[in-house]
Amino acid sequence: MSGTENQMTGAEIVLQALKDNGVEHIFGYPGGAVLPIYDEIHQQEDIQHILVRHEQGAGHMAEGYARSTGKVGVMLVTSGPGATNAVTPLQDALMDSIPLVCISGQVPTSLIGSDAFQECDTIGITRPCTKHNWLVRDVNDLARIIHEAFRIAQSGRPGPVVVDIPKDVQFATGTYTPPSAVPAQKSYQPKTQGDLKKIEEAVELMKTARRPIIYSGGGVVNSGPQASTLLRELVELTDFPITSTLMGLGAYPASGKNWLGMLGMHGTYEANMAMHDCDVMVCIGARFDDRITGRLNAFSPNSKKIHIDIDPSSINKNVRVDVPILGDVGSVLEDMVRLWRAAKKADDKARLADWWEGIVKWRARNSLAYAANDDVIMPQYAIQRLYELSKGRDTYITTEVGQHQMWAAQFFGFEQPNRWMTSGGLGTMGYGFPAAIGVQVAHPNSLVVDIAGDASIQMCIQEMSCAVQYGLPVKIFILNNQYMGMVRQWQQLLHGNRLSHSYTEAMPDFVKLAEAYGGVGIRCDKPSELDAAIRKMIDTPAPVIFDCRVANLANCFPMIPSGKAHNEMLLPDEATDEAVANAIDAKGRQLV
Amino acid sequence: MSAHLQPTGSAYFIAKETEVAETHTLSVLVDNEPGVLARVIGLFSGRGYNIESLTVSETEHAAHLSRITIVTRGTPHVLDQIKNQLERLVPVHRVVDLTVRAATLGHDRPVERELALVKVHGSGDQRVEALRLADAFRASVIDANIDHFVFEITGKPAKIEQFIAIMKPLGLIEVCRTGIAAMNRGPQGM
Numbered sequence: 001m002s003g004t005e006n007q008m009t010g011a012e013i014v015l016q017a018l019k020d021n022g023v024e025h026i027f028g029y030p031g032g033a034v035l036p037i038y039d040e041i042h043q044q045e046d047i048q049h050i051l052v053r054h055e056q057g058a059g060h061m062a063e064g065y066a067r068s069t070g071k072v073g074v075m076l077v078t079s080g081p082g083a084t085n086a087v088t089p090l091q092d093a094l095m096d097s098i099p100l101v102c103i104s105g106q107v108p109t110s111l112i113g114s115d116a117f118q119e120c121d122t123i124g125i126t127r128p129c130t131k132h133n134w135l136v137r138d139v140n141d142l143a144r145i146i147h148e149a150f151r152i153a154q155s156g157r158p159g160p161v162v163v164d165i166p167k168d169v170q171f172a173t174g175t176y177t178p179p180s181a182v183p184a185q186k187s188y189q190p191k192t193q194g195d196l197k198k199i200e201e202a203v204e205l206m207k208t209a210r211r212p213i214i215y216s217g218g219g220v221v222n223s224g225p226q227a228s229t230l231l232r233e234l235v236e237l238t239d240f241p242i243t244s245t246l247m248g249l250g251a252y253p254a255s256g257k258n259w260l261g262m263l264g265m266h267g268t269y270e271a272n273m274a275m276h277d278c279d280v281m282v283c284i285g286a287r288f289d290d291r292i293t294g295r296l297n298a299f300s301p302n303s304k305k306i307h308i309d310i311d312p313s314s315i316n317k318n319v320r321v322d323v324p325i326l327g328d329v330g331s332v333l334e335d336m337v338r339l340w341r342a343a344k345k346a347d348d349k350a351r352l353a354d355w356w357e358g359i360v361k362w363r364a365r366n367s368l369a370y371a372a373n374d375d376v377i378m379p380q381y382a383i384q385r386l387y388e389l390s391k392g393r394d395t396y397i398t399t400e401v402g403q404h405q406m407w408a409a410q411f412f413g414f415e416q417p418n419r420w421m422t423s424g425g426l427g428t429m430g431y432g433f434p435a436a437i438g439v440q441v442a443h444p445n446s447l448v449v450d451i452a453g454d455a456s457i458q459m460c461i462q463e464m465s466c467a468v469q470y471g472l473p474v475k476i477f478i479l480n481n482q483y484m485g486m487v488r489q490w491q492q493l494l495h496g497n498r499l500s501h502s503y504t505e506a507m508p509d510f511v512k513l514a515e516a517y518g519g520v521g522i523r524c525d526k527p528s529e530l531d532a533a534i535r536k537m538i539d540t541p542a543p544v545i546f547d548c549r550v551a552n553l554a555n556c557f558p559m560i561p562s563g564k565a566h567n568e569m570l571l572p573d574e575a576t577d578e579a580v581a582n583a584i585d586a587k588g589r590q591l592v
Numbered sequence: 593m594s595a596h597l598q599p600t601g602s603a604y605f606i607a608k609e610t611e612v613a614e615t616h617t618l619s620v621l622v623d624n625e626p627g628v629l630a631r632v633i634g635l636f637s638g639r640g641y642n643i644e645s646l647t648v649s650e651t652e653h654a655a656h657l658s659r660i661t662i663v664t665r666g667t668p669h670v671l672d673q674i675k676n677q678l679e680r681l682v683p684v685h686r687v688v689d690l691t692v693r694a695a696t697l698g699h700d701r702p703v704e705r706e707l708a709l710v711k712v713h714g715s716g717d718q719r720v721e722a723l724r725l726a727d728a729f730r731a732s733v734i735d736a737n738i739d740h741f742v743f744e745i746t747g748k749p750a751k752i753e754q755f756i757a758i759m760k761p762l763g764l765i766e767v768c769r770t771g772i773a774a775m776n777r778g779p780q781g782m
Contacts (some may be wrong), residue, residue: 127631128638132682135626152682187623188682313676316669 006177007135010139011036014103017146019046020179023074024273025065025441027058033105050441050470053462057434059089064435067421068396070224072153073097079105080118083164084125091129093160095425096247097222099153100160101146102126108168109137109473122164129178132188133158136166139174147179154191154269157475158222189221190310192517193334194327196343202282202306202323203339209280209382211355212240215263215292218247218424219285219309221417227330230415231284232256233337239352242361243271244411245286247424260359261368263562264292264487266406269367269569270359272558275300276566277358283307284289285329288318289425290592298565308332367571368410377527379404379455379479382452383411386477389534394446396439398422400432400456401535403485403556406500407452430459434477437463440472446476447538454480455504457545464517467543475537476545481552482507489555492580494562494589513546525549555580563588611667615644616691617702618675619775619782623683624650624658631681632660641666641674645706645749647771659687661774688782690774697778701744704774708752709734710743715761729755740765 004290009018014037018026027050030038041049052058055077062073073093075160079220083104107116123135132152133390134145142165149161204286206212221229228251234241236256242252243263252259261268261277272294275281281303286292288307293299296318301321305321306523309330315324325332370380383404397412398421399405415421423431436450450457457478467474487502511521524533524547537546557572561583570583596764622628629648636643645663648663650656662675671689690702710731712722715738721739726733731745745755756767775782 123627124630127627128634185682187685311680313673313680315676317673320669 003535006175007173008176010142010165011040011172012337013139013174014146014165014170015040015044015047015543016176017143017179021150022071023047026074026076027052027065027412028076029053029055029058029063029082030079031076031082031105033079033107033167033583034082034103034170035105036167037076037103037105037165049076050437051466052434052464054460055085056088056430057460057463057466059086059102060092060428060431060434061190061438061441061463062100062102062400063069063089063093063096063431064228064421064438065442066093066098066100066433066438067221068418068439070418072101072150073438074102075472076103077102077104077146078118079107079122080117082122083120083122083162085286086162087129088426090126090160090162091496092423092426092428094129094131096423097158097218098160099158101149101153102160102162103146104162104164104378105170106135106164106166109166110168112166118430122162128162128163130162133162133164134163136169139169139172142169142174143177144182147177147182148185150179151184152188156188157219157314191326192327192328192331193306193308194332196335196573198323198325199332199335200339201592202325203336203343205280205304205306205323206240206282206340207343209240210351211274211277211382212238212352213260213274213280214238214240214242214277214282214284215244215250215275215286216242216248216284217245217286220248220251221285223285223329225417227251227285227328227333230330230333230337232332234340237337237340239349240282241274243267243275243358245289245292245424245576246422248286249277249409249420250414250417253415255415261312262409264289265294266410266556266558267560268410269365269558269571270362272569273362274359274567278303281305283309284333287311287314288470290318293319293336294560294568295563295565300450300566302365302474303459311506362426365571367569369572370554374527376551377525377530377548379407379481379554380411381527382477382479382530382548383407385530386449386451386534387412389531390447390449390538393538394443395419396421396436396443396446396448398434398435398448398450400440400450400452401427401429401486402453402456402458403489403554404451404453404456404479406486406556407479412451429456433457433474434463436474436476437467437472440467440474441470442474448473449475449508452476452478453485454478454482454507454510455484458508461513464514464519464543464545468518472543473541474543475540476538476543478510478545478547479509480507480510480547481550481554482554486556492555496581509586510545510547514543517543519543521545523547523549561581561588562591595675611669613667613689614671614691615663615665616671617772618662618664618678619686619688619690619774620660620662620678621685621687621782622658622660622681623685624656625683628658628683629660631683632662632678635677635681636664636696638676638737639673641670645771647773648767653672661772663772680711686782690776690782693776697776699777702774702776704748704772705746706752706770706772707746708748708756708767708769709741710745710756710759710767711765712759712763713740713742713765715739718762721761725758725762731755
């Protein structure tokens with residue numbers, strides 16, 4: 001530092017601002033345009049930098065870190081390719097509402113616009129995949145902008161932001177202002193307190209409901225642990241059945257008696273039937289995504305819908321609702337629980353008796369059933385065993401994207417929020433492994449398992465090197481069926497079983513691959529040996545790639561085929577080859 | 593831009609849109625910072641909303657605030673979405689649907705004005721006729737030579753459309769329009 005106390009170089013300001021915003025870990029990759037910041041990282045010990053092997057990995061690690069801790073994840077990349085490689089995790093974080101601060105280097109201001117080496121229009125490229133982004137042209141704005149970036153990333157509906165810092169600004173000397181000295185912007189002021197009138201209206205509706213359902217989502221997890229506690233309390237008080245989106249798993253415990261399982265395209269029969277037939281739907285921190293609703297004009301046709309969301313643009317976007325409540329889930333639930341307690345009536349249980357009787361019948365349909373096999377490991381069985389054998393441990397699960405992801409959601413029971421990290425909105429293959437590394441950095445003594453597919457894992461496999469470097473004992477549990485299973489399933493449904501490029505012919509030897517990186521490889525292809533192999537994986541204090549050879553042609557059911565409604569599910573026992581081939585009509589074929 | 597609007601870009605939404613599209617004028621108060629217009633325009637193109645007219649200029653210098661006026665077309669549901677999406681942008685301070693506001697104030701529509709420069713080339717009777725009509729439309733001549741005029745005309749968009757149509761057979765060369773500037777009647781601000 002030179003001159004007065006608050007005079008620092010831009011690079012020093014970056015480090016100081018990160019510290020003052022509570023950052024302990026950052027994930028990044030150096031390059032020409034961020035060297036001054038890396039030089040500062042080298043000269044301090046408060047913030048640990050995790051060196052990744054690809055900037056996409058840095059982003060997903062920061063996402064896993066953020067989602068498992070509730071803190072903001074931070075990534076650091078260089079200009080040009082460093083920034084463009086960050087685009088996928090930024091969009092992923094945008095769609096799944098993950099607070100992420102990405103600091104990128106930029107060519108010196110004098111070279112911007114000259115097609116300089118490793119120059120790209122980072123702000124232009126990342127504008128649609130961030131909540132907001134800044135190009136810092138003056139070192140005296142740098143501290144304020146980084147503090148604003150942290151505020152915007154975690155306030156309202158959380159999301160990613162980018163701060164692009166030209167190299168000359170990193171070298172220049174300017175004044176540092178601490179976070180407390182930076183007033184919040186006047187423009188972005190998300191509303192967190194729900195309108196009490198609307199909440200009263202919602203409670204009135206809920207009181208008279210005969211076939212109610214709670215449909216919760218990732219917003220409950222994002223709102224913080226208190227929101228999950230309140231959600232559980234609300235379910236307990238009302239005795240309403242509850243289902244959740246993929247992103248919301250764990251907010252209500254899978255062992256809870258009112259739990260229906262996940263809903264949507266691969267959700268349970270009872271969850272989807274209850275959504276279809278309900279008379280009052282309480283949507284809490286979810287956004288009526290297309291994977292959830294199925295055919296929109298047949299979505300829960302006879303229900304009054306209550307929607308709690310902090311993002312006004314989520315309300316009435318896909319589905320028109322009757323009682324919109326704008327606010328933070330935690331805050332609204334607090335009011336809702338209080339009002340419900342004040343208004344509680346005695347005949348609650350009797351009022352819902354018929355509804356529960358129906359649900360019990362749907363549950364008995366056992367929609368997640370699969371044919372057990374003594375010779376081949378069924379993928380569902382593998383997840384069930386992993387779940388049973390990791391019970392009682394401090395476990396975090398991440399996934400890649402595809403069939404394995406849906407099986408994990410169906411068969412792994414989550415009891416707590418922030419334990420389940422998956423790419424829901426964007427569906428990013430390659431998410432799970434780096435995310436698991438980010439989780440492990442935040443929780444070094446916990447069991448962190450990436451449930452993977454053989455195709456997805458190869459998209460960010462290079463991060464094995466990162467896991468080994470930092471001694472992060474992440475477990476990769478690959479359900480290896482040698483196919484891009486979900487692609488193949490859709491080709492069977494839509495394209496006459498013509499399996500165009502969904503079979504991987506030259507699969508690497510995952511055991512040798514693990515060993516090549518300095519990790520441990522385990523292979524298992526017999527159901528009888530699976531438990532011992534999983535135990536060995538859990539007990540290994542090093543990164544493990546577990547090559548679990550599963551039934552190659554198993555498909556993921558139940559499924560709501562494209563263009564169908566919740567009550568038109570394809571159930572596992574009905575999914576014959578013929579039913580699969582004819583499940584989707586010409587109109588549905590165009591859909592994603 | 594797309595004439596038929598789906599509620600979102602997902603192919604899942606095959607429910608028919610039964611509402612009728614309306615044209616609305618929005619006023620958006622934003623921080624005057626680099627890239628703010630790109631954010632607004634990117635939002636419209638990225639989500640498939642229409643822009644029929646757009647004007648922007650700094651209106652409060654001390655506070656660095658700009659006012660963007662957008663004329664857009666969509667069903668009431670889509671118009672609501674546009675407003676909500678705009679309000680989500682960090683540099684956006686306020687979004688007012690002037691058309692909705694006008695209705696609540698009991699007016700037909702907000703005050704909407706546009707300026708156009710219209711260049712006409714011609715000689716003899718054609719030239720006289722162009723000048724005579726310009727006078728009738730209260731357009732003023734801001735540049736002229738022996739064989740051309742540049743007219744400046746302000747007014748409602750319909751009036752300008754009409755003027756341009758009339759000038760077409762009289763030797764219309766080129767037109768430049770500002771887009772619509774708009775505000776509501778009455779003493780209240782946006």
